[in-house]
Amino acid sequence: MSERDNRNTHQVRRGPMRGHGHGHGFGMPVQKAQNFKGTFKRLIGYLKPHRFRLTAVFLMAILSTVFTIIGPKLMGNATTKLFEGMMMKINKVPGAKVDFNYILHILLVLAGLYIFSSLFSYFQQYVMAGVAQKTVYNLRKEVNEKLARLPLKLYDSRTHGEVLSRVVNDMDNISNTLQQSLTQLITSIVTLVGVVVMMLTISPLMTLIIILTLPLSILATAGIAKKSQKYFMGQQKALGELNGHVEEMYTGHQIVKAFGREEKSISDFNTINERLYESGRKAQFISGIIMPLMAFINNIGYVLVSVVGGILVTKRAIKIGDIQAFIQYARQFSQPITQTAQIANIIQSTIASAERVFELLDEEEEVPETVNAKEIKLPKGDVTFENVVFGYKENETVIKGMSIDVKKGQTIAIVGPTGAGKTTLINLLMRFYEINEGKITIDGIDITELKRGNLRSMFGMVLQDTWLFNGTIKDNIAYGRENATEEQVVRAAKAARADHFIRTLPDGYETILNEEASNISQGQKQLLTIARAILADPAILILDEATSSVDTRTEVLIQQAMNELMKDRTSFVIAHRLSTIRDADLIxxxxxxDVVEKGTHEELLNQGGFYADLYNSQFTHKGGNAEVI
Structure with a gap:
């Protein structure tokens, strides 16, 4: 484990896994925001530039819903006219007939209303999709720009999954809600108000009957949802454990087989899977009772409405068509209430997601560059540390009063046990972290007075942990220099001793590396990162165990390439294998x-101190020649 990895295991905050789906189930646990009101206002602020289009969406939603609500009332009029005509015929009233022209007229009006309703609904969704995506586009852009301004310590103190969750999952949650749930909420509210108004115009008494069934539905739903929630929480917990177990067993498949732990792995899987099954079965069963129960309560309301309506019709208080219209409205009455309850849960989850995104946007940024920050156009590579003091946390100093003077072209090797501060020194040099006291200069200029981009462009890095992106080998090498030609890429690959293995691949330099670059070996990955550093042609090189992943023969070839690369360049080499740094100008x-010793390889061996102990722990001397134990 590298020094930085070791530090990360102590600093990373591993919070509980969080769900980011909408969770439409009644009993699903809802993630809640800590500051709902403040986060909601801030999110609405992102919608302000689109307020005119949002107003249009609101009006179209109202018109679309109103046209739909008027439909049952008109249909009831047609039914009444048909009933009256048939009754007059049955009673043999002279000249009795069904006024089909009136009915046809109503049907044509209804068709027009439904067409207009559909058109308004279409344009409402179209406009809202543009508003939602533009809002999230701007928010994503803001987050992406923020990530570029955040200090390295933030990434060191959080898991990659936590940061990615905020940038991807939480952002998608916001996007889906803005695009779908807001318009659904508007439609549901307008539908609810419109239906109640239409029912009241038909019969206040029957409206009262329907409304009285509402508290019964709410009580039944709330009771069942509360009971099912604990099972849903158990289901989510078991699902997280199962995913973690499967991932561990999949990634460590060879180790599991090597140690014969297949039966234990299967047993653990079955235990977790059984727990997931029990929780899931109970959660789905209990929450599944809600819809039949609500249907039962609603049916009681329909029966009462039918009985009371029949009585009112016999007393000629209302018309037969109004009964039909009222039953349709009664069926529509419960739907927007259910939708509103679901959307309320979705909005709570969305505000929680927005709060997590805003937390990221509010993180402390890197120390701003000084006004009129300087640039070094032609860096020489002189580096000085003057009484540098640094600690990752308060009251925990890692580097104490370090002073180093490095001249152009020198190779400086940094050695020491894990946690000694080797990688920390490099982080400070590239200004990934700000020092507490002292000063670091390059060519006599304090690095805090330089533009960060200019400072980091002076360095070329080859780290122990390789990083390659999904793309061609040529593109990965060319990442080291903007607008690099194919000839320059090939020359760099040859210098890194990578050209031969690249040409043996089916597509050569056009070979596509997958996301994990697992279609080439670890040693080959390292060769490509070295070629990338060679192509960058930096003034200062940083090599952090650059040859640790290659075989001994390749290491010798790379070392030759490195010696050529390091000519006339200041080089900082972090090494655990001391055989690789014998020729360094200063160790x-x-x-x-603390820098406890410094000098050349021979000088430090002759001192018989800490370096000599480190060296002798790796090598034994026979006949004056060092041989690896």
């Missing part, structure tokens, strides 16, 4: 954040 021996 800094670090322990507990």
């Amino acid at each position: 800094l021996v670090m322990n507990h954040g």
Whole structure:
């Protein structure tokens, strides 16, 4: 484990896994925001530039819903006219007939209303989709720009999954809600108000009957949802455990087989799977009772409405068509209430997602560059540390009063045990972290006075942990220099001793590396990162265990390429294998954040101190020649 990895295991905050779906189930646990009101206002602020289009969406939603609500009333009029005509015929009233022209006229009006309703609904969704996507586009852009301004310590103190969850899952949650749930909420509210108004115009008494069934529905739903929620929470917990177990067993498949732990793995899987089954079965069964129960309560309301309506018709208080219209409205009455309850849960989850995104946007950024920040156009590579003091946390100093003077072209090797501060020194040099005291200069200029882009462009890095992106080998090498030609890429690959293996691949330099670059070996990955650094042609090189992943023969070839690359360049080499740094101009021996010894390889061996102990722990001397134990 590298020094930085070791530090990360202590600093990373591993919070509980969070769900980011909408969770339409009644009993699903809803993630809630800590500051709902403040986050809601801030999110609405992102919609302000689109307020005119949002007003249009609101008006279209109202018109679309109103046209739909008027339909049952008109249909009832047609039914009444048909009933009256048939009754007059049955009673043999002279000249009795059904006024089909009137009915046809109503049907044509209804068709027009439904067409207009559909058109308004279409344009409402079209406009809202543009508003939602533009809003999230701007928010994503803001987050992406923020990520570029955040200091490295934030990424060191959080898991990659936590940051990615905010940038991807939470953002998608916001996008889906803005595009779908807001218009659904508007439609549901307008439908609810419109239906109640239409029912009241038909019969206040029957409206009262329907409304009285509402508290019964709410009580039944709330009771069942509360009971099912604990099972849903158990289901989510078991699902998280199962996913974690499967991922571990999949990624560590060879280790599981090597140690014969297949039966234990299967047993653990079955235990978790059984727990998931029980929780899921109970959660789905209990929450599944809600809809039949609501249907039962609603049917009681329909029966009462039918009985009371029949009585009112016999007393000629209302018309037969109004009974039909009222039953249709009664069926529509419960739907927007259910939708509104679901959307309320979705909005709560969305505000919680927005709160997490805003937390990221509010994170402390890197120390701003100084006004009129300087640039070094032609860096020489002189580096000086003057009484540098640094700690990742308050009251925990890692580097204590370090002073180093490195001249152009020198190779500086940094050695020491894990946690000694080797990688920390490099982080400070590239200004990934800000020092607490002292000063670091390049060519006599304090690095805090330089533009960060200019400072980092002076460095070329080859790290122990390789990083390659999904793309061609040529593109990965060319990442080291903007607008690099194919000839320059090939020359860099040859210098890194990578050209031969690249040409043996089916597509050569056009070979596509997958996301994990697992279609080439670890050693080949390292060769490509070295070629990338060679192509960058930096003034200062940083090599952090650059040859740790290659075989001994390749290491010798790379070392030759490195020696050529390091000519006339200032180089910082972090090494655990001391055989690779014997020829360094200066070796800094670090322990507990201090440079305890410095000098050449021979000088440090002759001192018989800390370096000599490190060296002798790796090598044994026979006949004056060092051989690896």
